[in-house]
Amino acid sequence: MYFDPLYMMILVVTLALSGGVSLMVKSRFNAGQKVNISSGLTGADVAKAILMDAGITDVKVLQHHGFLSDHYNPLNKTLNLSPEVYNGRNASAAGVAAHEVGHAIQHAQGYFPMWLRSAIVPVANIGNNLGPWLVIIGIMLMGFGKAIGQPISIVGVLLFAATTLFTLVTVPVEFDASSRAKKALARMDVVAPGREYNTVSGVLFAAGLTYVAAAVSSILQLLYWAYRAGLIGGRRD
Numbered sequence: 001m002y003f004d005p006l007y008m009m010i011l012v013v014t015l016a017l018s019g020g021v022s023l024m025v026k027s028r029f030n031a032g033q034k035v036n037i038s039s040g041l042t043g044a045d046v047a048k049a050i051l052m053d054a055g056i057t058d059v060k061v062l063q064h065h066g067f068l069s070d071h072y073n074p075l076n077k078t079l080n081l082s083p084e085v086y087n088g089r090n091a092s093a094a095g096v097a098a099h100e101v102g103h104a105i106q107h108a109q110g111y112f113p114m115w116l117r118s119a120i121v122p123v124a125n126i127g128n129n130l131g132p133w134l135v136i137i138g139i140m141l142m143g144f145g146k147a148i149g150q151p152i153s154i155v156g157v158l159l160f161a162a163t164t165l166f167t168l169v170t171v172p173v174e175f176d177a178s179s180r181a182k183k184a185l186a187r188m189d190v191v192a193p194g195r196e197y198n199t200v201s202g203v204l205f206a207a208g209l210t211y212v213a214a215a216v217s218s219i220l221q222l223l224y225w226a227y228r229a230g231l232i233g234g235r236r237d
Contacts, residue, residue, distance in 0.1 A: 010224055014217035021206070021213045028206040029068065032092030033084070035199045038192045043085040043093035050101040050184045051079075059104045063087075070096050072103035074118065079104060091191060095200035098185050099207070102177030111176070117169045123159070124166035131160030135225045146230075153229035157222070164222045167215040174211045178204040 041049065047061045064070070064080035072079050079100050085093045106114040134156025141149030182201060185191045191200055226232050 007224060010220045014220060017213045017216060021209045025206045025210060028203045029092045032199045032203045033090045035091040035196060036089055037091055037094050037196050039190050040089055041190060043081055043088050043097035046094045046190055047079050047097040047101050050098055053188060054105050056104055056108050070100050072100045074107045091196050091199035092203050094185060094191055095203045098181030099177050099204055102180035105180055106177060113169055113173045117166060117173055120162060120166045123162040127159035127163040131156045132225060135229050139228060150230060157226050157229050157231060160222055160225055164218040167218040171211050171215055175208050178208055
């Protein structure tokens with residue numbers, strides 16, 4: 001199964017796509033670190049200022065270890081910023097910090113796509129780990145009869161489809177958070193028009209592309225598993 005030329009081609013494409021986007025993100029982030037913002041605020045200061053502006057008082061801003069490990073945790077309402085972002089006084093730090101606050105604002109306002117993404121997580125995790133194996137098992141059992149193996153393969157495809165749906169829903173969630181971030185940074189004069197704002201936009205756009213790449217990769221894999229299960233293009237042994 002794993003030496004299927006079609007699967008290997010999809011694997012190469014997805015690895016090249018994700019690798020290229022990852023390099024772009026690191027390049028944009030590193031370049032943004034060289035652009036100091038005129039307000040002089042650190043990433044932590046930016047996050048706290050935007051939270052206050054949005055009237056959100058129950059979210060804690062914490063320093064979190066790991067390069068570009070920044071994230072908002074809706075379960076305990078914490079904004080976790082990497083050292084580079086938490087302490088940085090540059091366009092990259094301001095942009096990433098504001099982006100994570102964007103997620104906190106989405107959570108506070110009950111932004112539907114974010115709620116949907118959170119609801120999908122349990123099934124998506126199962127689908128990512130179990131779905132492909134069920135397809136493989138189903139294909140093997142088809143040797144004893146299509147009626148025996150195909151239902152198992154279909155369940156596997158459906159489970160993996162939940163993973164794909166998660167990646168698709170994540171795209172608008174992330175770009176919306178970036179849009180909120182840029183508007184807040186401009187409105188509050190955290191970054192100046194021109195170079196500072198454009199640098200922030202470039203960093204956030206590159207970061208958003210990582211989720212687009214993940215969605216594309218997941219779609220390609222879903223189509224492959226559906227093909228192998230015989231749901232599109234006929235059954236393949």
